[in-house]
Amino acid sequence: MAPGPSVVKLGGSLVADAPRLRALLRALAGGAEGPVAIVPGGGGLAEAVRAAQGALGFGDALAHRLALDAMGGMARILQALEPRLTVTTNPAATLARGGVPVWDPARLAAGHPAIPETWDVTSDSLALWLSAEIGAARCVLVKSADAGDLVDAAFPHFAARFPGTIVLRGPGGDRVWRAARAAALPAEA
Secondary structure (H helix, E strand, O other): OOOOOEEEEEOHHHHHOHHHHHHHHHHHHOOOOOOEEEEEOOHHHHHHHHHHHHHHOOOHHHHHHHHHHHHHHHHHHHHHHOOOEEEEOOHHHHHHOOOEEEEOHHHHHHOEOOEOOOOOOOHHHHHHHHHHHHOOOEEEEEOOOOOOOOOOOOHHHHHHOOOOEEEEEEOOEEEEOOHHHHHOOOOOO
């Protein structure tokens, strides 16, 4: 049996390095990583949600859902940069047709019991959640910097429940997430 696809999360901060982002999109659309579903970071769109929440004081649930919208917006931007990509709320179906999906998490806007609606969950953890949902063999987080284990607060929780390989990729190369750290966390109550 062939291993599952990969999920590749492209950090929103990659927008600041347009040549690298465009090269990554070309490579992914061209099959350099094999079958792959792309998860967009929210980038500046999500940062605008954080700023608005700070200024206006609305709740985390609304901020989370607006950040999901930001990811959907970034999905459409990525497709505009690389037309071979397909924006979809159902990456598994696009993969089954041989396409390269960019995930729009709009289906999560009504909430999901496994996903807390706080800033503890960003596109990093959502990439792991999607990886488990579609049976991915690995989840790659592409970051704009080699920043060690710079991930969101919920990431270890989602990592402990993902059976595949987790790779943190910065400009300096790939580093495998140490599953032992995630396994040492207490189980969910």
